[in-house]
Amino acid sequence: MNFLACTPSVFVIGSRYEILINTLENGIVTLNIGNDTYYEENSGVLSSEKSYAKIRVDQEILDRARSYTVNFRKSINRKAYYSELGDTQSTTFEFKPLTKTENINIYHIADVHYRFAIAESACSFFGDDVDLFVVNGDIGEVETERNYLEVARFVGNISKGRVPVIFARGNHDTRGHLAERFTDIFPADGKSTYFGFSVGSLEGIVLDCGEDKIDNIKEYGGVNIFENFRRRELEFLKALPAFENGKISFAVSHMCPAQNTLTPGDVFDIDREVYEKWNTELSRIGIKFMVCGHIHKAYILEKNDKRSLRPHDYPVIVGSACFGDSDIWGTAITLSKDSLLVRFTDKEKSVREEHTVDLTH
Numbered sequence: 001m002n003f004l005a006c007t008p009s010v011f012v013i014g015s016r017y018e019i020l021i022n023t024l025e026n027g028i029v030t031l032n033i034g035n036d037t038y039y040e041e042n043s044g045v046l047s048s049e050k051s052y053a054k055i056r057v058d059q060e061i062l063d064r065a066r067s068y069t070v071n072f073r074k075s076i077n078r079k080a081y082y083s084e085l086g087d088t089q090s091t092t093f094e095f096k097p098l099t100k101t102e103n104i105n106i107y108h109i110a111d112v113h114y115r116f117a118i119a120e121s122a123c124s125f126f127g128d129d130v131d132l133f134v135v136n137g138d139i140g141e142v143e144t145e146r147n148y149l150e151v152a153r154f155v156g157n158i159s160k161g162r163v164p165v166i167f168a169r170g171n172h173d174t175r176g177h178l179a180e181r182f183t184d185i186f187p188a189d190g191k192s193t194y195f196g197f198s199v200g201s202l203e204g205i206v207l208d209c210g211e212d213k214i215d216n217i218k219e220y221g222g223v224n225i226f227e228n229f230r231r232r233e234l235e236f237l238k239a240l241p242a243f244e245n246g247k248i249s250f251a252v253s254h255m256c257p258a259q260n261t262l263t264p265g266d267v268f269d270i271d272r273e274v275y276e277k278w279n280t281e282l283s284r285i286g287i288k289f290m291v292c293g294h295i296h297k298a299y300i301l302e303k304n305d306k307r308s309l310r311p312h313d314y315p316v317i318v319g320s321a322c323f324g325d326s327d328i329w330g331t332a333i334t335l336s337k338d339s340l341l342v343r344f345t346d347k348e349k350s351v352r353e354e355h356t357v358d359l360t361h
């Protein structure tokens with residue numbers, strides 16, 4: 001492990017895993033899984049001049065092997081002829097595939113905003129019984145590569161490189177000097193931060209609302225074009241087939257497209273028409289529920305809840321409450337086919353609220 005900057009993370013993108021490895025120095029990273037070797041693809045060239053790698057593998061390969069070995073060769077002097085690399089160093093991680101079909105334990109965290117220690121403590125609620133993490137945006141801002149590394153370290157610490165993770169971008173993750181490199185460094189479907197996913201008996205979509213105010217607001221200084229982005233995302237939703245294969249389907253979104261503000265008419269009440277169309281598509285494809293953060297409160301929106309800005313025929317778990325630097329609540333979700341046990345839990349792993357959400361609507 002002495003070449004790794006932090007524990008790896010295994011992200012779910014589509015029906016594959018994307019394993020993020022951060023190293024202390026620039027060099028070549030490969031993975032051994034079973035008898036095969038996997039690497040970051042650059043049209044035949046191995047990446048050696050950076051200190052992170054995102055390596056894609058088919059889920060069934062890692063699910064079968066239940067472990068992966070990370071290999072690293074430091075880049076000493078990459079040149080046109082006779083490149084010099086260090087010796088191979090290796091370390092192996094266990095992996096726990098999501099094989100359950102009932103009582104699946106998902107821990108959801110969002111809005112960490114750099115408060116890594118208390119958030120890590122909250123995320124340990126299920127201990128070794130956790131089956132999946134949902135890391136749902138606003139973990140930090142991204143001014144420097146170090147900011148990215150801090151978030152990668154946080155995700156590696158909670159998941160131990162052992163449990164799959166669904167990762168969504170939050171609006172604060174679009175802020176900062178290196179925000180434009182998000183999809184190079186963090187999990188994404190190519191350049192896209194919205195995508196479908198399938199893992200074990202679960203499937204769904206990761207959505208990305210982008211920023212929470214209009215693009216031309218002074219605060220952003222002209223660096224965003226999210227109004228077009230949300231319209232492209234609508235076209236993505238329109239092209240999706242309905243979820244009809246018997247898996248439990250849900251959506252992950254940092255901001256809730258049915259309730260992107262608690263106060264109608266305020267500066268956050270934007271793009272009404274597009275979000276309404278998003279919700280029409282979410283109903284059509286048949287998501288059973290949605291998990292969100294952003295509001296810094298923890299509560300349940302029943303379907304078509306009066307507090308929502310627009311109709312939605314799926315329940316929403318708004319699952320991260322912030323209490324300054326003193327506490328953060330995440331959400332422990334135990335998922336079965338017909339219902340969710342939803343527990344809002346604090347940094348001491350105490351249950352603060354408990355709800356049962358019916359999925360048979």
Ligand SMILES: [Fe+2]
Nearest residue numbers: 138170171294
């Ligand atoms: Fe947010």
